[in-house]
Amino acid sequence: MFDKIQKAQATIQRTCDRLGHDVRIMEVCGTHTVAIFRGGIKGILPKGLRLISGPGCPVCVTDQGYIDLVLQLADRNDTLIATYGDMIRVPGRDGSLETRQSRGNVHVVLSTDDALNLAVENPRKTVVFVAVGFETTTPATAVAVKEAAARGLDNFTILSNHKLVIPAMTALLMDPQTQIDGFLCPGHVSVILGYGAYRPIVEQYHRPCVVAGFEAVQILEGLAEICRQIADKRADVANVYCAVVTEQGNATARRIVDECFEPADGYWRGLGSIPKSTLRLKAALRHYDAFERFGIAETPAEDLTGCRCGQVLCGRIEPPQCPLFAGRCTPDTPVGACMVSSEGTCAAWFKYGDRR
Amino acid sequence: MCLAIPTRIVELEGDQAVVDAMGNRFRARTTLLPDVRLGDLVLVHAGFAISRVDEEEAKKTWELIEQIDAFRDTANRLSG
Numbered sequence: 001m002f003d004k005i006q007k008a009q010a011t012i013q014r015t016c017d018r019l020g021h022d023v024r025i026m027e028v029c030g031t032h033t034v035a036i037f038r039g040g041i042k043g044i045l046p047k048g049l050r051l052i053s054g055p056g057c058p059v060c061v062t063d064q065g066y067i068d069l070v071l072q073l074a075d076r077n078d079t080l081i082a083t084y085g086d087m088i089r090v091p092g093r094d095g096s097l098e099t100r101q102s103r104g105n106v107h108v109v110l111s112t113d114d115a116l117n118l119a120v121e122n123p124r125k126t127v128v129f130v131a132v133g134f135e136t137t138t139p140a141t142a143v144a145v146k147e148a149a150a151r152g153l154d155n156f157t158i159l160s161n162h163k164l165v166i167p168a169m170t171a172l173l174m175d176p177q178t179q180i181d182g183f184l185c186p187g188h189v190s191v192i193l194g195y196g197a198y199r200p201i202v203e204q205y206h207r208p209c210v211v212a213g214f215e216a217v218q219i220l221e222g223l224a225e226i227c228r229q230i231a232d233k234r235a236d237v238a239n240v241y242c243a244v245v246t247e248q249g250n251a252t253a254r255r256i257v258d259e260c261f262e263p264a265d266g267y268w269r270g271l272g273s274i275p276k277s278t279l280r281l282k283a284a285l286r287h288y289d290a291f292e293r294f295g296i297a298e299t300p301a302e303d304l305t306g307c308r309c310g311q312v313l314c315g316r317i318e319p320p321q322c323p324l325f326a327g328r329c330t331p332d333t334p335v336g337a338c339m340v341s342s343e344g345t346c347a348a349w350f351k352y353g354d355r356r
Numbered sequence: 357m358c359l360a361i362p363t364r365i366v367e368l369e370g371d372q373a374v375v376d377a378m379g380n381r382f383r384a385r386t387t388l389l390p391d392v393r394l395g396d397l398v399l400v401h402a403g404f405a406i407s408r409v410d411e412e413e414a415k416k417t418w419e420l421i422e423q424i425d426a427f428r429d430t431a432n433r434l435s436g
Contacts, residue, residue: 031359084402111403113385133402136360140404143387188360191399191407213413214359215420243413244399250406253388 004217008224009044015227016048024050024179025226026172026315028165029186030057030343031214037352039216041223049223052315053348055168055271056186058133059086059341060313063267064301066161067092067337073128073159073294074100080122081106082115083130089340093301112144119148119156128290131158135192138162138279139253142260145281145288159290160279161298162261165189166197167277168268173205178314182208182226184219187241194249195239206235213241260285267300269337270310309336312345319349326350360401361421362414368394375400378418 016023027033033053036042042051055061071092074081081097085108088097097106105125109115112129119127131141141158148156165186172178185198190211198209208229212222221240229236239245257279266278281289291297307329308322319325319338329335331347338344363375363384371387375398384400386392389408397414398405 111385113383113403136401136406139388139406140402143385143404188399188401188406191360215416244407244409250388252390253406256388 001217005044005220008217008220011224012049012220012227013046015231016046018231019048022048022050023181023227023230024052024315025182025184025223026052026054026180027184027219028054028056028169029184029189030060030341030345030348031188032056032184032186032212032219033345033348034343034352035214035216035219037348039219041216041219042353045223049227051223052180053312053345054172054183054315055268055313056134056165056189057338057341057343057345058137058163059090060309060337060344061163061168061268061271062087062090062132062161062337063269063298064092065267065298066159067096068094068301069296069298070097070128070130070159071095071100072296073290074103074106078124078126079105080118080125080127081130082109082118082127083107084109084132086341087130087132089334090337091334091340112140116144116147116153116156119153123155126155126157126293129156129158131160131162134163134165134186134189135257136186136188138257138261139192139250142256145260145285146256148288149285154287157288157290157293158281160261160281161266162279163266163268164263164277164279165193166201167263167274168271169201170205171268171271171274171277172314173201173207175314177316180207180315181230182210182235184222184226185209185211187211187213187245190239190241190245190249192250192253194247195237195245196247197249198237202235202237208235209237211237211239211241211245213243267298268313270313273300307336309338309346312336312338319346319353322346360399360406362397362409362417363400363405364414365392365394365396365398365405368392373405375405378421 115129261279263276264280334340338346363377367374
């Protein structure tokens with residue numbers, strides 16, 4: 001193991017020395033951000049290598065406008081809100097799902113099966129499943145919608161805010177304020193997508209895309225591979241998470257998602273509207289779409305006063321540069337979404353990083 | 357949020373499975389991996405098996421989880 005660490009470290013060092021300028025690598029996934037801190041990886045990297053946390057925490061990138069819609073639905077008397085635990089504390093303009101729990105209609109679920117069961121057990125209420133997450137999480141929602149349709153479970157709906165990773169990576173590359181030399185691509189999103197999915201980024205934008213798992217050594221190997229490509233002036237797709245990620249990914253999961261959803265323009269916190277980056281239910285499944293059922297639409301909302309989550313998510317600033325960080329905004333009293341989720345960049349910096 | 361853990365399928369009927377991760381057993385669906393069999397190792401995310409995983413990788417992840425748990429226990433004892 002130490003051989004591998006030393007070899008990766010040497011490659012990274014050599015690249016930074018040779019280039020003579022900073023190398024900026026974005027880890028797209030929130031789980032990577034936490035693993036990088038927990039593994040103490042930043043401490044053994046040369047100063048010239050900057051790791052930038054990307055928009056890869058689904059809770060964090062969910063726009064304020066969507067959160068406010070969920071809260072609006074939670075305030076009705078005819079609904080039950082089914083949500084993964086990650087979303088419960090995200091503050092909207094007026095409180096959070098957590099502050100509404102005493103009303104008894106907010107249910108934390110571990111899977112979409114639990115959300116379907118909630119609809120079966122409560123025929124007089126309409127269940128709204130808070131459908132957030134990237135490619136890893138979307139297939140479970142698609143299976144639930146298909147099953148609701150097959151069983152005629154009319155009181156089950158989803159409020160889809162499922163996001164696509166690649167349009168966000170592309171949007172960042174097109175933003176002149178963000179400089180990214182390579183991407184450490186998300187492990188479990190890639191289980192579904194397959195590492196071949198990053199080829200357009202490599203071909204059009206000439207940035208290395210390397211998929212890694214969540215073990216510290218593997219993250220280092222991924223970073224070393226990116227550095228090696230940058231030093232050789234190459235940009236390729238590579239995969240060091242060979243145990244679970246294949247070039248084609250999980251085709252069954254993607255087919256089920258394609259049967260239910262189609263890409264639409266969508267709002268991201270900090271990134272604004274990104275073309276074809278959010279999944280909406282297809283017209284044939286409109287009956288299960290909470291936007292249609294309740295006649296609501298998402299409108300973008302400004303970040304809460306003073307919160308700079310948006311800039312953190314694009315890698316423009318680091319959390320300590322936000323005036324609220326570690327003062328008014330802490331994991332116990334989160335103001336912004338990046339502090340709420342345990343995988344949020346601000347939460348990771350607060351827990352493991354330098355708070356100044 | 358995209359975290360997935362390696363588990364072994366210990367019961368399987370249709371696409372309904374019971375899986376085992378380090379002695380913890382829970383329900384998971386195999387809808388997204390139609391060809392799995394009893395005894396296979398799979399990564400589970402939000403109640404669904406999303407990919408196969410080999411023995412070595414599963415062991416590495418379980419060890420990592422054990423280390424984190426041990427670290428948390430120590431941290432809790434120190435702080436509490």
